[in-house]
Amino acid sequence: MDPGARPRGRRRRPGAGARLPAARRGDRRGGAASRPGSGRARARPSAGLHGVRARVGVHRRARLGGRRPGGPPHGREPRHAGPGAAADLRGAQPARYAVSGRVAKWAGVAGLGLALLLACGGCADDDASPPDGGDAHPDAGRRDAEVADGGIADGGGREDGSPGDGSVGDAGDGSVRDGGPPDAGPEERDVDALLAALRDPDATAAALDAVLEEVARDEGWPLRAAGRWVFFGRWDAAPGAVSCVGDWNDFTPEVDPAERLASGVHYLAVVEAASDPAGQKWKWHAAGTFRAPLASTAYGYDEFGEHGWVAPPRDASWLARFPGFGRAGVAERTVRLRVPAGFEAGPARVLLLHDGQNVFDPGTFFGGWQADVTLDRAFPDVLAVAVDNGPDRFATYTHTADDLGDGLVGGAADAYLALLEEEVLPFVRARFGVAAVGEGLVVAGSSLGGLVSLYAAQARPELAGCVVGMSSTLGWGAFGRDGSEALVARWSARTAPAIYLDSGGGVSGECVDGDGDGLPEDADDSDNYCVTLQLRDHLSGLGYAEGTDLFHWWEPGAPHNEAAWRDRLERALGACASAGWAAR
Secondary structure (H helix, E strand, C coil), X not given: CCCCCCCCCCCCCCCCEEECCCCCCCCCCCCCCEEEECCEEEECCCHHHHCCEEECCHHHXXXXXXXXXXXXXXXXXXXXXXXXXXXXXXXXXXXXXXXXXXXXXXXXXXXXXXXXXXXXXXCCECCCCCCCCCCCCCCCCCCCCCCHHHHCCCCCCCCCCCCCCCCCCCCCCCCCCCCCCCCCCCCCXXXXXXXXXXXXXXXXXXXXXXXXXXXXXXXXXXXXXXXEEEEXXXXXXXXXXXXXXXXXXXXXXXXXXXXXXXXXXXXXXXXXXCCCCECCEEEEEECCEEECCCCCCEEXXXXXXXXXXXXXXXXXXXXXXEEEEEECCEEEEEEEEEECCCCCCCCCCEEEECCHHHCCCCCCHHHCCCHHHHHHHHCCCCEEEEECCCCCHHHHCCCCCEECCCCEECCCHHHHHHHHHHHHHHHHHHHHXXXXXXXXXXXXXXXXXXXXXXXXXHHCCCCEEEEEEECCCCCCCCCCCCCCCCHHHHCCCCCCCEEEEEECCCCCCCCCCCCCCCCCCCCCCCCCHHHHHHHHHHHHHCCCCECCCEEEEECCCCCCCHHHHHHHHHHHHHHHHHCCCCCC
């Protein structure tokens, strides 16, 4: 509905508080026992693993959300393996050099034979460090930043078991419904040499992690070649002997035992392919715990939680993930995708979202966005790209610095947008054959994610044809500063993208600028209502036409959380479709 009365409040300094996360579905980390059922089991989440999410204070959470950073999972430090790690699994790794701020090529050919281990014809790797980090910053922040299985993505090749063309899943016909590129991919990898290197008794954990990431960005895990499926992952503190379970063995433990490698935390299982891999689910198992393979490139969710796909299904949409996207000033992160059923390279509508950890996972905070469910129902053709946040979330989602009471923070949004433009979107274009620009692209986010989306519309108008800002933190720049760098103050001319704005919140009077900083004050429960309405009116004054390239919705009483944003996503995307969002 369009607003009538306007809430009145005051801008307060952030305080302290806490809220509990929604219960997770299934055990992602192996920290709890699980109950088998129908051949699979759902592990009981361990409260000690997801803990309490401290928010940044009631008022700040209404503007910013509330996730405080935590440490890396499994009680281990983030990896810092150099590019030589995959070549020399025994220890010291040579230095690497950066390309485009992120992509690095393996340097220092040493130990175990780089040409054999990485026999894929010029595969380039990313910085070998993973998207580690624990819960990151507030505002729909990072759910886990989990790096189990090395924090790496998985995938595969063709149905016949060959590595294929660098695809993620099973399409061997040149299509990219499996995540494979429309053009030539990496050359066939020498799997026997790879297996020999992984089994080296002197292999280090950091080096094995680097191999996980290297293969993940090329063929993906599990590898399929010469009639074998190769499963490789990391499980810190596994409670017992590990095995690989899936549809092919009716999720029966110990049928396909995994080898524990020299690191003590990496596991390898080689299964003789006896059936079509497409649509077959899989997990790791140890001592009654069925554990999601967090490294699986192709993955999904069912009633038992997260699972991997040996190869994606042909008749349904599926999810994929690729690790290691970062650049100078932006921490590494994973990129996740929702791939339409039967997708083939060519024109498609593309949706890019921030806070990727919360976009698809139904076990995250407030049930997450579950954007894949909305897309399956209302926009089945859309290729969705969800970019994880990181420990630098306040910095990368804000265009200017602000003072929240502990000194200045923020202002690295330009570096983050450069990551999207120069690393993430080129990868998606090359791998899926889409334009992902202009009228073919929608950029969407909520809270701080909404702020950086709207900043992209103002500062990089050529990037997307439509931008969605839900409950956007538009007060940024006026919390502890004078408001002169707030987005509404910077937005001085009409730009190309259509704009969709919304908020929830309550009504308690008028929106008033009580402190003279140019922005109205929002009540604690207003869900950024007043500042959203201010931007709507400002854009209308710049020439945006409501119902044509400017859209606004108010959902009275809606809270500042993922469930509310999930409920409004279809409306937002419908507005973008009416503004010209089209396959490109």
